[in-house]
Structures are given as C-alpha cells and as structure tokens.
Amino acid sequence: MQKDDPARHAHDLRPMLLGAASHCEGLRLDIQVPDEPVPVLAVETELCELLAQVAAHAARVMRAGARLQVSARTEGRQAVVHWRDLDAADVRPPLAMFFDSSLAALSGAGAKVCALIAARHGGRIYPAPHAGGVLGLTLRLPLLPANSPIMDKR
Numbered sequence: 001m002q003k004d005d006p007a008r009h010a011h012d013l014r015p016m017l018l019g020a021a022s023h024c025e026g027l028r029l030d031i032q033v034p035d036e037p038v039p040v041l042a043v044e045t046e047l048c049e050l051l052a053q054v055a056a057h058a059a060r061v062m063r064a065g066a067r068l069q070v071s072a073r074t075e076g077r078q079a080v081v082h083w084r085d086l087d088a089a090d091v092r093p094p095l096a097m098f099f100d101s102s103l104a105a106l107s108g109a110g111a112k113v114c115a116l117i118a119a120r121h122g123g124r125i126y127p128a129p130h131a132g133g134v135l136g137l138t139l140r141l142p143l144l145p146a147n148s149p150i151m152d153k154r
Contacts, residue, residue, distance in 0.1 A: 010144050013038040013072050023055035026064045032071040038079045039144035050117040053110040061094035079143050084136030096127040096135035
C-alpha cells in the first residue's frame with residue numbers, strides 16, 4: 001500500500017478489535033486494551049477484514065466455551081495485537097496453526113488474506129507466545145507517529 005493511498009486513514013485499533021468480537025460466536029472473550037489509543041494508518045475495511053478473519057478462525061478451531069484472550073498494546077514503534085486460547089491444553093493449539101498447511105481446510109484463504117493485509121500495512125501476522133503462555137497469533141503494525149493528525153472518529 002502506498003503511503004499516499006487516499007483510502008488510508010488514522011484509526012484506533014481498540015474499537016476495531018471490539019467490532020471483530022462479533023465473529024467469535026461460541027467463545028468467551030477476554031479483551032484487554034489500554035486506556036490510550038493504539039493508532040495506526042490503515043484502510044479500515046482491510047484491517048477490519050483481517051481482524052474478522054482471525055476471530056472467525058478462532059471460533060472454528062477453539063473448543064466451544066473456551067476463553068479467547070485478545071490483547072492490544074503499543075510496543076516501541078509498533079501496535080501489537082495478540083490472540084491466544086487461554087484454555088488450550090497443547091502448547092501449540094489450533095489457533096496458532098492458522099498458517100499451517102495441515103489446517104488449510106479450516107483457515108481457507110483467510111490466512112493468506114491476513115498475511116497480505118498485514119504486509120500491505122507495513123506489518124506482519126505470525127504465531128508467537130505471549131506472557132509465558134501457549135502459542136497464539138501476533139499482529140504487528142507500525143504505530144502512527146506521535147505528531148500525526150487526530151484519528152478518525154468513525
């Protein structure tokens with residue numbers, strides 16, 4: 001994506017994550033977001049698609065009633081979102097296997113679409129542990145610089 005792409009606007013990831021929660025049917029959610037905005041420059045529809053794809057994948061592969069933790073934070077110059085199955089018994093649960101070819105039938109084209117969207121936004125999505133827990137999925141995107149204009153209030 002070009003930096004001067006007219007479809008790119010400043011957005012706070014927090015409400016986007018809350019919106020994607022509707023795709024987590026059958027799961028119990030533990031959403032952890034900071035009080036401060038997590039600002040990124042993004043095409044809203046694309047970033048919402050990525051978040052919805054991950055949420056839908058979690059709903060497909062996690063046990064019904066399991067707890068999905070979704071956390072967002074800023075880390076240096078990056079916005080970081082992490083998803084993990086808090087009830088996983090395996091250190092490599094199906095949620096973290098989003099990009100594995102063995103689960104291609106479950107993730108379909110979703111994993112490839114998510115990787116493409118993340119890359120178009122200057123970031124990446126990959127399996128990783130968080131806070132000493134089991135493997136989950138991590139999305140990293142460039143943070144909007146502190147001197148950027150105020151984010152859209154959409």
